[in-house]
Amino acid sequence: MGTERRIASENKLQEANKVQVKSKERVAVHGEVFTADREVNAMLDLVKSETERIESRFLEPACGNGNFLAKILERKLAVVRARYGKEQNLYERNALLAVSSIYGIEIQMDNVMECRERLLEIFKNEYLKIFHEKYKQECLKSVEFLLSKNILWGDALNYCEPTSEHKLLKFSEWSFLSDGGVKRRDYTYKDLVNKQFSVFSDLGEESLTSNPNNDYPLVNYLNLNSEAYE
16 A cells, blocks of 8 residues: 555545444434534543453444444454554454454445445554565454444344344354464344343453353454355
């Protein structure tokens, strides 16, 4: 990514942080008003230590285009850079872990796409600043895949996609191992909520959800893609 393109991307992200209303119609129909940047940071500062813990998981059940999730990712990546910025493999693994810990549900498909793109751009800008000559396309593709599974189009109130089929939402739990392997397990959002389980355990104890809907073989963190799970 060239310097001019990166600056343009950063400017685009800054503009996204300032948008609070897309249209009066969306406010009337969906009550859609995005939280301002200052309020987002003030609220996240109430749980500051968790926002700076790489593996700490966050779920935003009405994430919009990602105002909260973007700031959480920025904070996590700053920690990753400080700890692992001189060792590319360690940086990549822990930066992907940070991305995998962020979850969102949004009922407006355009917001879903914007949120995924926004988080990807935040990761890409940070990654290429550090490893601009050594970056790996596979790493960026793994981030894109993680976001496709973690930022979902759905209605958090009825646990389903907003379609006539009412397909239950499924989230993936990503467990990163020291050898570079990643274990993926899928659970329905409904089961997670009904068991009063805050997404997934990230403290190492046994999961309260012992029977996943899908359990996948180990995949290297640089090979997270749809082909790997076929």
